Amino acid sequence: MSQTLQNRASPDAATQLDIYRRMIRIERNDDATRTQIRRGRITAPYYSARGQECIPAGISSLLNDDDKICTIYRGIQDMVAKNMPLRPLWAEICGRVDGTCKGKGGPMHLTHPETGVMVTTGIVGSSMPIANGFAWASLLDGTKQVTVAYFGDGASNIGAFHEALNLASVWKLPVIFVCANNGFAEHTRYENGTAVDQISKRAIGYGMPGYTVDGNDPLDVYAHAHAAIERARAGEGPTLLECKTFRFMGHVFGDADGYMTKEEKAEAMAKDPLPLFRQKLIDDGVATAEQLDALTAEIEAEVNDAIEYAMSCEFPSDDELRRDVFAEEIPA
Amino acid sequence: MSQTLQNRASPDAATQLDIYRRMIRIERNDDATRTQIRRGRITAPYYSARGQECIPAGISSLLNDDDKICTIYRGIQDMVAKNMPLRPLWAEICGRVDGTCKGKGGPMHLTHPETGVMVTTGIVGSSMPIANGFAWASLLDGTKQVTVAYFGDGASNIGAFHEALNLASVWKLPVIFVCANNGFAEHTRYENGTAVDQISKRAIGYGMPGYTVDGNDPLDVYAHAHAAIERARAGEGPTLLECKTFRFMGHVFGDADGYMTKEEKAEAMAKDPLPLFRQKLIDDGVATAEQLDALTAEIEAEVNDAIEYAMSCEFPSDDELRRDVFAEEIPA
Amino acid sequence: MSTDTVEMVKMNGLQAINAALMEAMEADSKVLVLGEDIADNEGGGVVGVTKGLSTKFGTDRVKSTPISEQAIIGAAIGAAMAGYKPVAEIMLMNFTTVAMDMIVNHAAKLRFMSGGQSQVPMVIRTLTGAGNQTAGQHADFYEAWFAHTAGIKVVIPWTPADFKGLYLSAIQDPDPVMIIESGKTLFVPMDTPVNQGPIPLGKANVVMPGTDLTLVSYGQMMFTVMQAVEELGKAGVSVEVIDLRTISPWDKETVLASAEKTGRLLVVHEAGKNFGPGAEIAATVQEELFGKLKAPVGRLGAPYCSVPFAKKLEDAFLVQPPAIIAEAKRLAAMG
Amino acid sequence: MSTDTVEMVKMNGLQAINAALMEAMEADSKVLVLGEDIADNEGGGVVGVTKGLSTKFGTDRVKSTPISEQAIIGAAIGAAMAGYKPVAEIMLMNFTTVAMDMIVNHAAKLRFMSGGQSQVPMVIRTLTGAGNQTAGQHADFYEAWFAHTAGIKVVIPWTPADFKGLYLSAIQDPDPVMIIESGKTLFVPMDTPVNQGPIPLGKANVVMPGTDLTLVSYGQMMFTVMQAVEELGKAGVSVEVIDLRTISPWDKETVLASAEKTGRLLVVHEAGKNFGPGAEIAATVQEELFGKLKAPVGRLGAPYCSVPFAKKLEDAFLVQPPAIIAEAKRLAAMG
Ligand SMILES: Cc1ncc(C[n+]2csc(CCOP(=O)(O)OP(=O)(O)O)c2C)c(N)n1
Ligand SMILES: Cc1ncc(C[n+]2csc(CCOP(=O)(O)OP(=O)(O)O)c2C)c(N)n1
Ligand SMILES: [Mg+2]
Ligand SMILES: [Mg+2]
Numbered sequence A, B: 001m002s003q004t005l006q007n008r009a010s011p012d013a014a015t016q017l018d019i020y021r022r023m024i025r026i027e028r029n030d031d032a033t034r035t036q037i038r039r040g041r042i043t044a045p046y047y048s049a050r051g052q053e054c055i056p057a058g059i060s061s062l063l064n065d066d067d068k069i070c071t072i073y074r075g076i077q078d079m080v081a082k083n084m085p086l087r088p089l090w091a092e093i094c095g096r097v098d099g100t101c102k103g104k105g106g107p108m109h110l111t112h113p114e115t116g117v118m119v120t121t122g123i124v125g126s127s128m129p130i131a132n133g134f135a136w137a138s139l140l141d142g143t144k145q146v147t148v149a150y151f152g153d154g155a156s157n158i159g160a161f162h163e164a165l166n167l168a169s170v171w172k173l174p175v176i177f178v179c180a181n182n183g184f185a186e187h188t189r190y191e192n193g194t195a196v197d198q199i200s201k202r203a204i205g206y207g208m209p210g211y212t213v214d215g216n217d218p219l220d221v222y223a224h225a226h227a228a229i230e231r232a233r234a235g236e237g238p239t240l241l242e243c244k245t246f247r248f249m250g251h252v253f254g255d256a257d258g259y260m261t262k263e264e265k266a267e268a269m270a271k272d273p274l275p276l277f278r279q280k281l282i283d284d285g286v287a288t289a290e291q292l293d294a295l296t297a298e299i300e301a302e303v304n305d306a307i308e309y310a311m312s313c314e315f316p317s318d319d320e321l322r323r324d325v326f327a328e329e330i331p332a
Numbered sequence C, D: 001m002s003t004d005t006v007e008m009v010k011m012n013g014l015q016a017i018n019a020a021l022m023e024a025m026e027a028d029s030k031v032l033v034l035g036e037d038i039a040d041n042e043g044g045g046v047v048g049v050t051k052g053l054s055t056k057f058g059t060d061r062v063k064s065t066p067i068s069e070q071a072i073i074g075a076a077i078g079a080a081m082a083g084y085k086p087v088a089e090i091m092l093m094n095f096t097t098v099a100m101d102m103i104v105n106h107a108a109k110l111r112f113m114s115g116g117q118s119q120v121p122m123v124i125r126t127l128t129g130a131g132n133q134t135a136g137q138h139a140d141f142y143e144a145w146f147a148h149t150a151g152i153k154v155v156i157p158w159t160p161a162d163f164k165g166l167y168l169s170a171i172q173d174p175d176p177v178m179i180i181e182s183g184k185t186l187f188v189p190m191d192t193p194v195n196q197g198p199i200p201l202g203k204a205n206v207v208m209p210g211t212d213l214t215l216v217s218y219g220q221m222m223f224t225v226m227q228a229v230e231e232l233g234k235a236g237v238s239v240e241v242i243d244l245r246t247i248s249p250w251d252k253e254t255v256l257a258s259a260e261k262t263g264r265l266l267v268v269h270e271a272g273k274n275f276g277p278g279a280e281i282a283a284t285v286q287e288e289l290f291g292k293l294k295a296p297v298g299r300l301g302a303p304y305c306s307v308p309f310a311k312k313l314e315d316a317f318l319v320q321p322p323a324i325i326a327e328a329k330r331l332a333a334m335g
Helices: A013-038 A054-061 A078-080 A086-093 A127-142 A160-168 A199-206 A218-233 A261-268 A273-283 A289-312 A318-322 B012-038 B054-060 B076-081 B086-093 B127-141 B159-170 B199-207 B218-233 B262-270 B273-283 B289-312 B318-322 C013-027 C051-057 C069-079 C093-107 C142-145 C162-171 C221-234 C253-263 C277-288 C311-317 C319-333 D011-025 D054-055 D069-081 D094-108 D143-147 D160-172 D221-234 D251-262 D277-288 D311-317 D321-332
Strands: A068-070 A117-121 A145-150 A175-181 A211-216 A237-242 B068-072 B117-121 B145-154 B175-181 B210-214 B239-244 C008-013 C031-035 C062-064 C085-092 C125-129 C153-155 C177-182 C190-193 C205-208 C213-217 C241-243 C246-248 C266-270 C298-303 D009-011 D031-035 D063-064 D083-091 D122-128 D151-155 D177-182 D190-193 D207-208 D213-217 D237-241 D247-250 D265-272 D298-304
Touching: A013 A054, A013 A078, A013 A218, A013 A273, A013 A289, A054 A078, A054 A175, A054 A218, A078 A086, A078 A117, A086 A289, A086 C062, A117 A127, A117 C069, A117 C093, A127 A145, A127 A160, A127 A175, A127 C069, A127 C093, A160 A175, A160 A199, A160 B159, A160 C069, A160 C093, A175 A218, A175 D251, A199 A211, A199 A237, A199 B199, A211 A218, A218 A237, A218 C142, A261 C221, A273 A289, A289 C213, A318 D311, B012 B054, B012 B076, B012 B218, B012 B262, B012 B273, B012 B289, B054 B076, B054 B175, B068 B127, B076 B086, B076 B117, B086 B289, B086 C311, B117 D069, B127 B145, B127 B159, B127 B175, B127 D069, B127 D094, B159 B175, B159 B199, B159 D069, B159 D094, B175 B218, B199 B210, B199 B239, B218 B239, B218 C069, B273 B289, B318 C311, C008 C013, C013 C051, C013 C085, C013 C162, C031 C069, C031 D069, C051 C062, C051 C093, C062 D143, C069 C085, C069 D011, C085 C093, C085 C162, C093 C125, C093 D094, C125 C162, C142 C153, C142 C177, C142 C246, C142 C266, C142 C277, C142 D143, C162 C177, C162 C190, C205 C221, C213 C221, C213 C253, C213 C319, C213 D063, C221 C241, C221 C266, C221 C319, C241 C253, C246 D321, C253 C277, C266 C277, C266 C319, C277 C298, C277 D277, C277 D298, C298 C319, C298 D277, D009 D011, D011 D031, D011 D054, D011 D083, D011 D160, D031 D069, D054 D063, D069 D083, D069 D094, D083 D094, D083 D160, D083 D207, D094 D122, D122 D160, D143 D151, D143 D177, D143 D247, D143 D265, D151 D160, D160 D177, D160 D190, D207 D221, D213 D221, D213 D251, D213 D321, D221 D237, D221 D321, D237 D251, D251 D265, D251 D277, D265 D321, D298 D321
Parallel strands: A068 A117, A068 A145, A145 A175, A175 A237, A211 A237, B068 B117, B068 B145, B145 B175, B175 B239, B210 B239, C031 C062, C031 C085, C085 C125, C125 C177, C153 C177, C213 C241, C213 C266, C266 C298, D031 D063, D031 D083, D083 D122, D122 D177, D151 D177, D213 D237, D213 D265, D265 D298
Antiparallel strands: C008 C190, C153 C246, C205 C241, D009 D190, D151 D247, D207 D237
8 A cells, every 4th residue: 555656766876976975974973973972982862873874865865955854863864964064063962062052952952054954853753843844934935945854663653743744745845754664662663553564654644645665775765755855846745755774773872672682683784784785886886895995984084073173172151051042141 | 545344234223213312312402502502591612513413323322331432522412322311411511510520521521421421522632542541441351342532523633643543553442433524623624634535544554444434324324333343342453433424503602604605504404414314214114203203302301301400400619629629629 | 193192092902913913924024824723714713813814915824724733833933943933823722732842842942952053933822711611621821831941931911002012022032932812801902002013022011000019910810900909999008010911031120129119919810829920929029029028929829720610610710809809908918 | 577677678769669560560450551661572661660560460551652642641541530540651751741731631630620520540650850961852840830730749759768658659549640750869779668658649758857947859859959968067057858759739837837947948949940849839938937937938940941961061050069058058147
């Protein structure tokens, strides 16, 4: 009952490389974050998206800077894919005043309007209703901007999902609802929380297209995102994309993983999209191993630079508690 | 995509008469309520369900006293169909201490556990999550009781609907979700609020059966309710029934109806299920016109008795504000 | 019209809000309106506050919505962050409960959590108040919840002039503002300046000067208060009446100055007394004016129960003039 | 074990709640537990409070749920009305915002609106508190909202013994009770009676007698308070410390008796000061003890902003011992 895409767009070689670049940037950044936490240099809660890189990478390769995203606590991959600069990102997760939110928001509330990172929320389901508002504004502005709302499979069971998808469809809003279905909501298996075998089927109830996508295949993500974004830019309304994937690192950094078997984890990790896509690029002659290694090195340098920059920044002054509550500072 | 019922149960003659009795009891009671309001003898807000009688009548003919219902502000028809006695009902809507809620709840919060009228809510969507709780209790008790959650088409756009249907399906709860789709949510037309052409299609997203039912045809309501109730009693889980109908009297007593055309209203009222079903009963030889008139007279007497009883009851004492907040009375 | 005579017209709160919305939408194309049934096809709002707006400004800017309060506030938040000034209606205050996440965790916090990058200039309109037998789920005052929540302003006007002026300010305010339309205040006509301009948020209105006691209230309770004050005047108790207008941030300066002058303060509201708005005012005043008051700060509010249905109980539930008079006299007799 | 020596064991709040739930479920087959991730297949709760329950009592009585807070509270309400005693978890207090309708308009009101026909004996468990850099949406204290809402009791324990005893009472209470698990209180081991029985709701605990000042607090703030009190003792200020334990209905009698004795009162909580729980206590005490206090009632609480992320800001956001010491000394020096 879930739909099958009719016209499949394929990324050209340059775009494939661009997608790969985004994936590597996500993965290297994620790896560095976990390393820094392990070393005690960061103390924030961290929700790794290792394994889910294809999804935002494929989608972002089709987005412009002024297209917008609303994402969630497990959302740094979405920002990195959207080309958010790493220095203010790292300064933020290190709680420094030079962080993009002056250290007030931290990793769960990263925001960077210049690259379209509009909202990061820690409340399951809340990225979707707010994304609608940006999309409504785009319609009023008469631009062709689209807004992407990222969320998880568990989030598809909360009321806000339902209200947002229905409203977006009634109002024909240019939103792409992207569900990263990693099979778990915290420790709860998909089928113990979700009464339907494919989340994409819920789109039927909102009169919008819904697709189940191989979230480990950048080309499948690209094709579906392409259709959804085209549809949105053409003023035809929203699309629901359910991208099937896996979180390699559990729910939150330090997670014990006791709720899954070693076998299923191993099986999922064997499908790690990064080495597979790398090999494909080489096999298809899109890039050589050397070129890809150079790309990785370049990105590692960018990540390291961001970390060292962040660690050198100041902590915010206590006066910040009186600022940004309202536009006007609250008197001491 | 909406489902078609396979095995259609038909009510026998006695049951058809029983359904008709419930319909007439609803209609006579509704008429009397509007008359009393017009005369200034009742001051409460009133949401007439004139036109929607078949739905609760057909369903209740299949329910036992200990089956439960959770309903809404437009819910007196559901209670009357469930055989709630009219004296405490009327005393309540007249704000008397002998009302079923001692005058504290009024028409929007009528409650009568003896006949299974468990919750009446004024908050759109809220009948459904609570109905799940009763159904969970029935499962634990090991009874075959079912719970019916009544709500409107507009309510199918609110988050609570989504959460409740999903949970009920995952937990295989014995609930029947009955949506009276009367084409309007207050003044908003169905299609301006709801992105799908049939609410029953939303059942797909919850992995449960969903049917669109002719809510003006008691036999169609009966057949679908029969299937849903059987399924629930068999422990197979919930069903969504979308019963298409029309509210003849607008949203609330005094409603100006400016948001619909005279023609569509006239067309809908031409399908008034009461005279149609009456004629069918006569045509089919289930009852004679005289028998049906006698039934009506009997019911009118019951309604009139309830009204006069209610008007003779005392108003509650101010001490009631300190009672029933908690089990223990709050000290003065 | 000369500069010193103000041309007046009789209008009610509903008309004043409508005028404010018309004016704001006319002057600023960024102003949007959304909510259930608010466009003209749907009757221009269930009590008609938004009548005419969609006809004049189109259904792109004036949108009726599904019954989806989270989606309503969410859409308003996003549009506000994108540079618009949405005015979102939650039909009744009890229905804010289904949108609390959007209001509290998002609208109120996004500026702070983003370190000032996000702004959410939106207005949330909502109606409430007992007196119409709508019972337990349609009449609550929860302004204390929102006053306790950092990042959102809370306004409860009484007069049509204030409705007009406070709406004009709220719509242009760079931060989220909740305006609570309090029952009768929508329907009672009063003299109103034809060209009523913006009235600043956060400023109370000293409605009547007095010497024996300061009485602070707001919303439809002001009608009750004014009745009581008239009686008190006849009984020789001179009351300084303050209409608070904005509950958060409230006008400490005006209240403290008055309470210091009269030496006595009584706060009256329709919200529950227990952990209610009056508690903050009393707690602040007892601290700031310690040793300077002739009587403790008095509070009157709803009892600890839901709003009852029966008219008789609803009357007992609401603070009535005799209770105000008795409490005012008790305080006035002290010190 | 003799009748006068109480056998003690070191346990933390988490273990105490777990013990209370085990005991309650064992003794009463009507007790149910539900919430996200709470069954053993899901790890027995994200911090392990409910560990072992589903294994022992089965997944019919101990149910993990979808991420659907309205459905969770709704199911608990219905089951409670049908004669069960559900204990429903809302993982963190900020997530109560998505279930406010169910909590406020339904759980708290159904008994009253039905004229006593419905009873809703359920417990809502929720965790919150700053100190772990979880930032603006995971650490708020909103007990003032629920204390302002008629029909639901609000409990915030500090010690493991209180967790055990208050949980046992709350589960058997005929009305809805919200128990807020306050950050560190789950994790700090303390001496706890092995057979700790029920402790009545609504009764404060005088933790330490004193003569100069009464200090009222609760939850994890008690740890901070105890640090400050030790310093104050060294500085010669004798503080009577009261752990409020139940926020609504709060123990007026105990607080008033103590404040009358010492003549001074300071309320400290992690919730925002503005329109916070301390306001009700201050407002009540200034009224009941007017003229009998040597100083105004002092209040310390969070500033008017969201919980910030950076550790440095989070430390500045939370009330710390020096602030308590300074305020206590200021008050103690008066009168
Ligand atoms: C309203 C709400 N309820 C509960 C939580 C706690 N919580 C945080 S993440 C999470 C699981 C979400 O699962 P999913 O949507 O599948 O996203 P994933 O974490 O797998 O990426 C839960 C329950 C929350 N943040 N918000
Ligand atoms: C959460 C919430 N939002 C808004 C309302 C106001 N309201 C009352 S009835 C209604 C329309 C409901 O329409 P529908 O579900 O179709 O039921 P009907 O009245 O047609 O029977 C609305 C919007 C409410 N009671 N609760
Ligand atoms: Mg997931
Ligand atoms: Mg309807």
